[in-house]
Amino acid sequence: MADVELRQVVKRFGKVEVVPGIDLKIRDEEFIVLVGPSGCGKSTVLRMVAGLEGITSGEILIGGRVVNQVSPKDRNVAMVFQNYALYPHMTVRENMGFSLKMRGESREDIATHVAEAARILELTPYLDRKPSELSGGQRQRVAMGRAIVRSPDVFLFDEPLSNLDAQLRTQMRMELRKMHLRLKTTTIYVTHDQIEAMTLADRIVILKGGDIQQVGTPIEVFEKPANAFVARFIGNPPMNILEGVFRICDGKRFVEVGKSVFPVPDGRGAVLADGAPVLAGIRPDSIKMGDSIEKLPREWWCRGEVVVSEVLGGQSHLEIVIDGENELIAEVEGRVVAHPGEIVPIGFEFDRMALFDPETTLAVD
Amino acid sequence: MVLIGVFVYGFIGNTVWTSMTDWGGSGSLALDPEKHFIGLDNYVDLFTGFLSGGFRQDLVNAVYYSLMLLGGAVGLGMFIAILLDRKPWGEGFLRTVFLYPMSLSFIVSGTIWRWLLAPQGGVNVLPTYAGLKPLHFDWLSSTGAVLVFNWQHLFSVLLYVAAFFMILLGLWGMRHDPRKAIRRWLVPGIVVGAATWLFGGLLPDALFMEEEHGFNLATLGIIIATIWQYSGYTMALYLAGFNGISQDLRDAAMLDGAGEVGYYRHVAIPMLKPITISAVIILSHISLKMFDLIFAMTGPDNAETGHPALTMYLTTFRANDFARGAAIAVVLFLVAATFIIPYLVSQYKQRRRG
Numbered sequence: 001m002a003d004v005e006l007r008q009v010v011k012r013f014g015k016v017e018v019v020p021g022i023d024l025k026i027r028d029e030e031f032i033v034l035v036g037p038s039g040c041g042k043s044t045v046l047r048m049v050a051g052l053e054g055i056t057s058g059e060i061l062i063g064g065r066v067v068n069q070v071s072p073k074d075r076n077v078a079m080v081f082q083n084y085a086l087y088p089h090m091t092v093r094e095n096m097g098f099s100l101k102m103r104g105e106s107r108e109d110i111a112t113h114v115a116e117a118a119r120i121l122e123l124t125p126y127l128d129r130k131p132s133e134l135s136g137g138q139r140q141r142v143a144m145g146r147a148i149v150r151s152p153d154v155f156l157f158d159e160p161l162s163n164l165d166a167q168l169r170t171q172m173r174m175e176l177r178k179m180h181l182r183l184k185t186t187t188i189y190v191t192h193d194q195i196e197a198m199t200l201a202d203r204i205v206i207l208k209g210g211d212i213q214q215v216g217t218p219i220e221v222f223e224k225p226a227n228a229f230v231a232r233f234i235g236n237p238p239m240n241i242l243e244g245v246f247r248i249c250d251g252k253r254f255v256e257v258g259k260s261v262f263p264v265p266d267g268r269g270a271v272l273a274d275g276a277p278v279l280a281g282i283r284p285d286s287i288k289m290g291d292s293i294e295k296l297p298r299e300w301w302c303r304g305e306v307v308v309s310e311v312l313g314g315q316s317h318l319e320i321v322i323d324g325e326n327e328l329i330a331e332v333e334g335r336v337v338a339h340p341g342e343i344v345p346i347g348f349e350f351d352r353m354a355l356f357d358p359e360t361t362l363a364v365d
Numbered sequence: 366m367v368l369i370g371v372f373v374y375g376f377i378g379n380t381v382w383t384s385m386t387d388w389g390g391s392g393s394l395a396l397d398p399e400k401h402f403i404g405l406d407n408y409v410d411l412f413t414g415f416l417s418g419g420f421r422q423d424l425v426n427a428v429y430y431s432l433m434l435l436g437g438a439v440g441l442g443m444f445i446a447i448l449l450d451r452k453p454w455g456e457g458f459l460r461t462v463f464l465y466p467m468s469l470s471f472i473v474s475g476t477i478w479r480w481l482l483a484p485q486g487g488v489n490v491l492p493t494y495a496g497l498k499p500l501h502f503d504w505l506s507s508t509g510a511v512l513v514f515n516w517q518h519l520f521s522v523l524l525y526v527a528a529f530f531m532i533l534l535g536l537w538g539m540r541h542d543p544r545k546a547i548r549r550w551l552v553p554g555i556v557v558g559a560a561t562w563l564f565g566g567l568l569p570d571a572l573f574m575e576e577e578h579g580f581n582l583a584t585l586g587i588i589i590a591t592i593w594q595y596s597g598y599t600m601a602l603y604l605a606g607f608n609g610i611s612q613d614l615r616d617a618a619m620l621d622g623a624g625e626v627g628y629y630r631h632v633a634i635p636m637l638k639p640i641t642i643s644a645v646i647i648l649s650h651i652s653l654k655m656f657d658l659i660f661a662m663t664g665p666d667n668a669e670t671g672h673p674a675l676t677m678y679l680t681t682f683r684a685n686d687f688a689r690g691a692a693i694a695v696v697l698f699l700v701a702a703t704f705i706i707p708y709l710v711s712q713y714k715q716r717r718r719g
Binding site: 047050051052071072073074077078079081082083085087088089098099102103146150 | 611613614616617618619620621622623624627631632635636638
């Protein structure tokens with residue numbers, strides 16, 4: 001159990017700056033997910049915390065202790081790798097007990113700890129098998145078992161679920177969450193999958209080009225993205241972002257996108273002047289159809305033409321065109337039946353609309 | 366298939382047949398030499414004949430030679446591979462340097478090492494560069510021998526060796542599964558050892574007269590030369606193996622607290638067991654076939670450094686005793702088979718299981 005702190009951590013490989021300097025405080029018992037597109041430096045950050053990668057400058061603290069010069073084995077962190085990195089010549093039992101054996105613990109202690117971890121992870125029947133005789137999900141569990149037997153201060157996960165099929169991934173996601181609720185060990189989890197990030201994290205850290213774009217709870221980063229990148233990256237289908245102009249007319253404030261007019265509720269975009277260029281972000285799930293538009297004010301309604309519809313069962317993804325020119329992706333309830341070519345009434349939750357500065361792409365309050 | 370059948374298995378059969386005849390002596394080169402079937406007489410003579418002591422020494426030489434070559438080349442090759450695996454500066458260059466001896470012909474390296482190990486030059490004068498007295502060790506012509514045993518007691522010696530290895534295996538197995546180790550190896554090992562010590566006198570003598578064989582020091586030079594030539598090869602095998610181990614596994618071992626030594630000891634080297642086995646097989650059959658290096662270093666007629674393959678050549682083509690030569694060849698073939706067949710069987714079993 002420990003908190004982790006990164007202070008102005010910089011990583012360069014030769015002349016290439018992978019991480020230009022990040023600050024991050026991870027609280028004790030917190031589940032933090034680092035998410036970003038590939039090459040954003042998230043794995044590098046994880047490896048720096050593990051001590052597998054040196055840092056060019058800055059400080060990393062684990063439990064209040066500066067660990068820049070501490071070797072990986074003395075940091076008391078455990079890591080689960082994408083390809084599990086199980087020792088192929090050892091049985092499951094030996095794999096899980098290896099770190100304890102290296103620490104010089106007695107045979108009885110190792111046996112107790114391994115048995116306990118195997119019980120939690122339901123691996124007891126497989127203890128004498130080799131990794132090659134296990135399925136992907138079981139290997140994944142062994143890798144987790146290897147991490148938990150040592151009761152480390154910090155768990156590090158490097159895309160641990162990306163080699164599993166979709167169903168197993170969902171199941172393991174649940175188990176990971178349960179395991180964290182039970183063990184409460186501080187966890188840093190790296191993934192490129194925003195669904196994993198949303199479902200697992202206490203707080204999400206969104207990275208791009210080695211820079212932190214936003215740190216926040218899943219709801220915060222979803223509803224209040226700090227910039228257009230975060231807005232596009234989090235959420236599936238991604239946020240609709242349209243280029244428009246901010247207008248103030250007769251005391252009413254709105255964004256003009258071509259022929260369409262999106263009203264801006266009071267308190268939003270206060271710093272914007274009339275005629276300022278702006279990016280309007282609309283979440284697909286803030287577009288409503290069918291009965292649910294009744295709850296929205298009349299002036300937030302319009303008509304749109306359905307171009308394509310993807311029925312997923314629980315919901316449907318629709319591509320719609322409003323005012324004959326603006327294409328939007330909408331996520332509506334599965335009960336709503338919409339056929340391509342149909343003109344339907346739609347409603348927008350404009351109070352959830354996000355505004356971004358087109359120059360800096362930062363969110364405008 | 367037909368060609369392999371004729372040129373490999375047909376000729377093996379022909380050799381076995383020849384080894385059971387009396388083809389040799391005067392008239393053996395006649396166009397149609399007289400051959401008579403004499404059964405296993407040639408073999409009996411090789412192992413017990415009064416005049417075949419040279420062959421028995423050759424066999425002993427071959428055993429010591431194989432063991433030391435295996436230990437030396439595998440150990441040294443692994444050591445260099447571990448050093449290079451740390452990715453030192455100039456790794457690619459060093460790798461070529463270490464592998465280079467392999468590309469030399471044995472005749473060439475034999476000649477080089479003969480010069481290096483000459484009594485008044487090469488290695489022996491090295492200390493003089495540091496102001497010390499030169500060495501006087503006769504690398505290739507020493508007549509000394511260590512670990513001498515009497516061929517008469519061959520059976521008891523073999524039993525002692527077997528008991529020693531069983532006890533060793535038992536002690537090693539104690540760490541994993543003490544009960545099984547004691548039952549399977551330790552107790553039988555001690556029993557065999559004690560029984561040989563108590564009742565060894567009852568074992569039949571392998572020979573009717575005393576005949577001493579040992580590890581001839583003169584073969585040391587040859588062993589050094591072969592290790593020099595082959596450690597680069599084992600290094601290449603191990604280096605390829607080490608490079609094939611994923612970085613994640615190494616990282617995992619580091620996080621598990623293995624450290625560099627622990628990583629190689631517990632993870633990398635056990636994982637490369639198949640490579641070790643193939644290195645042992647390849648080196649042991651090379652050591653059994655060793656001919657040209659010895660020919661170049663000490664000449665064909667140096668009894669101290671004799672080797673079965675060399676003797677086979679001399680018996681067959683110089684003494685024209687084709688039948689005896691064939692018998693030596695068959696003995697060599699059987700010895701090689703004892704190395705390779707267990708390997709093939711275990712491979713086959715593994716494939717069946719996997």
